[in-house]
Structure formats: structure tokens, C-alpha cells
Amino acid sequence: MRSLKIKDICDKGSSNLKQKDVEGKQGKYPVFGASGYISSIDSYHQDKDYIAIVKDGSGIGRVSFMPAYSSVIGTLQYILPKKGFDIKYISYCLQSLDLSKYKQGAAIPHIYFRDYGERFVNVEDDENEQHRIVELLDAEFAKIDAIKANAEKQLQWAKDLFQSALKDLLTPKEGWEEKSLKEVGLTQTGTTPSMSHKKYYENGIMPFIKPSEINYDGLGGINYDTQKLSLLGAEKGRVFNEGSIFMVCIGATIGKLGISNKIVSCNQQINVLTPKECYCNKFIYYAMLNPYFVNNVIKEGTSAQATLPIISKGKWEQLTIYLPSLSEQQIIVQKLDLLSKKVKQLQSNYEKTIALCNDLKQALLKDIFG
Numbered sequence: 001m002r003s004l005k006i007k008d009i010c011d012k013g014s015s016n017l018k019q020k021d022v023e024g025k026q027g028k029y030p031v032f033g034a035s036g037y038i039s040s041i042d043s044y045h046q047d048k049d050y051i052a053i054v055k056d057g058s059g060i061g062r063v064s065f066m067p068a069y070s071s072v073i074g075t076l077q078y079i080l081p082k083k084g085f086d087i088k089y090i091s092y093c094l095q096s097l098d099l100s101k102y103k104q105g106a107a108i109p110h111i112y113f114r115d116y117g118e119r120f121v122n123v124e125d126d127e128n129e130q131h132r133i134v135e136l137l138d139a140e141f142a143k144i145d146a147i148k149a150n151a152e153k154q155l156q157w158a159k160d161l162f163q164s165a166l167k168d169l170l171t172p173k174e175g176w177e178e179k180s181l182k183e184v185g186l187t188q189t190g191t192t193p194s195m196s197h198k199k200y201y202e203n204g205i206m207p208f209i210k211p212s213e214i215n216y217d218g219l220g221g222i223n224y225d226t227q228k229l230s231l232l233g234a235e236k237g238r239v240f241n242e243g244s245i246f247m248v249c250i251g252a253t254i255g256k257l258g259i260s261n262k263i264v265s266c267n268q269q270i271n272v273l274t275p276k277e278c279y280c281n282k283f284i285y286y287a288m289l290n291p292y293f294v295n296n297v298i299k300e301g302t303s304a305q306a307t308l309p310i311i312s313k314g315k316w317e318q319l320t321i322y323l324p325s326l327s328e329q330q331i332i333v334q335k336l337d338l339l340s341k342k343v344k345q346l347q348s349n350y351e352k353t354i355a356l357c358n359d360l361k362q363a364l365l366k367d368i369f370g
Helices: 087-095 126-169 197-202 283-290 292-304 314-319 326-370
Strands: 003-004 010-013 028-034 036-042 049-056 063-066 077-082 120-123 177-180 185-189 205-209 228-230 243-246 258-260 270-275 318-323
Touching: 028 197, 049 087, 063 087, 077 087, 087 120, 087 126, 087 326, 120 326, 126 283, 126 292, 126 326, 185 314, 243 283, 258 283, 283 292, 283 318, 283 326, 292 314
Parallel strands: none
Antiparallel strands: 003 120, 010 077, 028 036, 049 063, 049 077, 177 318, 185 270, 205 228, 243 258, 243 270
16 A cells, blocks of 8 residues: 555545536436435536546535436536546545545635645556455445345334324314414414513523424424524524424415424524413424425415415414314324324434445445555
């Protein structure tokens, strides 16, 4: 093995394609972004397999092996091997590195080839040895990917089962009453909490929920760890008790739903429903988690033809759900809670499996490239 700089084993290339200019196109040649396939256009930048590195924004430094006759948008960079180096060998070499350490900028982080290109890597000169290593890693990575795919399949099966149960158990039956959200409870829009809510802060901190923290597990969960508001930054606003139901009603993620299990606040993109005491909060939540209800929210929001989808408080309060007796609400909730718990356990297992598989891949790469 020899120690060479990245710039000695590959060259860079750039793209002038913007995501907004290629979205919705229906050409022949695929265009990729940081999250994967975007659309297809009538031309391509690369006629051979290539490597792409995310150079701007989310996922910065991530390395991907890309197919010939395709392109990437400008937030990614083309990496092409120099003569004597196998494309997949170089791809595996770069995947063994943490290129995010070269990031610059705070608002929109980015990395430059001129910086990470100076990094030394250990590589084989002999192309036959490169090919042997690629075959070895291809085989091992395929086994690991099969484990990940099986875990994903099991999780999707459980989610599908939950959605089926949700539909079956919440289909209106004789004796059920149709109620508007205004009849069901009080709706308020989020704001920043005030200093007067000091008693709700733990060690001077309160969870402050934004759309990105809602429905993070696909089942209405709320992530309380990523956004917290200190007393020093608090202004006048509203605080919501546990059992309150949160739905994103403004923005690209309109329709996302969550139910709180602690006292929190949230921003103005979210409507919060506090059901009346005569109803089971969890049943109301499941009724609103029903795809039929969520689709109505999305439909009402996008029909406004605003820059961002938005459903007004008035429209929101007119939406309806069907309610059985309180005792039946509680029975249905018990059944759905049991299924939801199983799905969340599989979700946790899946995330652990993915993390272990990724760690195993990195261990294999480190063992070869040092």
C-alpha cells in the first residue's frame, strides 16, 4: 500500500443543475440529490460510473457510488478516479473517511475538494489487488444489506398491520356520532411560552416543539430532545398539558400528528387540540391519525393555493371525526396501543440493526484502508 493524497487518486467535477429546475421532469436520464433520485431529464453529465459526495447542506460528506448516464444537482460533487485506480475501489476508500470534519460555514455547511483533497489515504497500486478487494467488500456489503432489508421488511409489515387495524377499528358503526373538532375540544395555535410559565420549566428548560419534532417515529411520536427553550429566551405564549394533540397545519409537512406525554409548548405552524373531559384523548388522537382524516387536512391545506400549504383554524375546526361511546373508545384505544407498542419496538430494533450494520461496514473499511 502507498499513502497518497485524495487529489492524487481522483479528480473533481461540478454540477450546475438545481433541484427546482429538474423536479417533475420526465426524461430518460436520472438526476440524483443528497436524498437520492429526484427525476429524469433529457441529458446527462456522466457517461461512466462515478462517485458523488454531498458538499453542501444536510448529509455533508456522504459518499455514494452512482451509475453511468446520470447526473447530480449542484449540492453534490462528482469524483472521478485517475488512471490506474478502480472506481469502486476509490469509492470504498472514500467511504472509510469522515469527510464532514472538513466542513465550513454554520447556516449552510459545505466542504471543498481543495481541503479534503489534501488528505492522505492508504491505497493499493496494483489494479488486480484493487479488484480483489472490491469483490471482497461487494460480497460482505451484500450480506449486510440483506440483513438491513429484512429488518426493514419486518418493520414495514408491522406498520401496514397497524394501518389496517386503524382503518378497521375506526370505521364508523351504528351508534357512532359525527363531531366537528370544535365540538370535541379547544383548538389553539402555538406560540413561544412566557416567563410566567416558569413552574413548567425543568432546570430552566422547556421542550419547544417544531414540525420536525412531530411524528418522528411514524406513529405520532414527539421528539422532546432536539428543541428546548430556556427561560432567558421565553416570551409571552401558550403552554399545553400532556394529552394535548398536535398537528402541523402550516408548511410542507402539513398533516403530521403527535400527542404529548408531558407539558410542552410549540411554534405557530402547529394547531393544538385539547379534548373535552367527556372524551378519551387517545381515541381522538387515533381518529386524527387515521389516513382518511390526515388526507382531508392535506386536501384543505393545499386547496388554498398559498406559497405554503395551510389550513386555517376555522377550516380545521369544521373537520369531523366519528365517536362511539366512551367505554368503546377506551376498548379501541387499548387494542391500538398494543399494536402501536409492538411497532415502536420493531422501530427501535430496526434502528439498532441499521446502526450495527453501518458500524460493521465501517469496521470492514477501516480494516482494509486503515
